[in-house]
Amino acid sequence: MSKIVRHAFAALLVLAPPAAAQSGPAPAHHPLVTRRDALVSLALIAGAAALDRTVRDEAQAGRNPTRNDIASVGNAFGNPVYVAPVLAAGWAAGKLAHSEAVSQAAYRAVLSGALAGTISAAIKIAVGRARPFQGGDPSQFRAFSRLDASFPSGHTTFAMAIASSLAHSIKPHWPAVLLYGATAVTGFARINDDKHWLSDVAAGAVIGYLVGRDVTDRLRRVRPIVGPGTAGLTVRF
Numbered sequence: 001m002s003k004i005v006r007h008a009f010a011a012l013l014v015l016a017p018p019a020a021a022q023s024g025p026a027p028a029h030h031p032l033v034t035r036r037d038a039l040v041s042l043a044l045i046a047g048a049a050a051l052d053r054t055v056r057d058e059a060q061a062g063r064n065p066t067r068n069d070i071a072s073v074g075n076a077f078g079n080p081v082y083v084a085p086v087l088a089a090g091w092a093a094g095k096l097a098h099s100e101a102v103s104q105a106a107y108r109a110v111l112s113g114a115l116a117g118t119i120s121a122a123i124k125i126a127v128g129r130a131r132p133f134q135g136g137d138p139s140q141f142r143a144f145s146r147l148d149a150s151f152p153s154g155h156t157t158f159a160m161a162i163a164s165s166l167a168h169s170i171k172p173h174w175p176a177v178l179l180y181g182a183t184a185v186t187g188f189a190r191i192n193d194d195k196h197w198l199s200d201v202a203a204g205a206v207i208g209y210l211v212g213r214d215v216t217d218r219l220r221r222v223r224p225i226v227g228p229g230t231a232g233l234t235v236r237f
Contacts, residue, residue: 056138070192105169120204132150156187156205160183
């Protein structure tokens with residue numbers, strides 16, 4: 001399973017053409033959450049919440065060995081234990097090959113995943129939602145009382161942050177399709193394994209996407225300055 005994850009991410013990092021920012025000006029900066037982002041996100045999470053119980057019941061009723069095998073791959077894509085070494089290898093490979101686009105894409109993805117994971121963990125503790133297997137009630141919340149709470153899905157948050165960052169770093173569309181597809185499998189896995197409600201997965205996807213997009217946008221504006229007796233950073237506005 002871990003080999004599949006490593007090979008998939010390595011292929012995306014190494015085979016994808018350079019980032020768009022390397023061949024042209026960085027895109028216009030936008031805030032982390034615009035009004036449109038907020039409205040779409042709330043609608044998505046609310047819509048998912050309305051289906052929480054139904055989706056959970058159908059997922060558990062249809063669970064089988066094949067779906068469990070697929071879920072094991074999805075869980076790996078959302079697990080830093082498997083993904084972080086791949087991104088570190090991508091960064092090192094970019095440095096060795098003198099490909100700043102590859103190394104910077106991996107670097108931005110690592111920061112995106114770390115920040116999104118931190119935000120997700122903080123929300124989990126603050127919200128304190130029970131996981132499906134802990135009672136089967138999607139409305140069971142106890143703020144600041146659960147260290148391993150359900151909302152949002154940490155695996156989905158991390159996977160989407162990585163996918164969003166890499167998708168906003170690389171130029172063609174096909175890697176983005178594969179990355180977001182892998183994230184969808186991660187979301188499926190969390191529901192299949194009865195670890196999360198549908199709205200947990202939706203919230204994780206929203207957080208991961210916005211963080212990955214914003215971190216990548218901001219870091220693409222920072223350029224190192226290295227010269228005789230000089231070292232620093234420039235920021236493009």
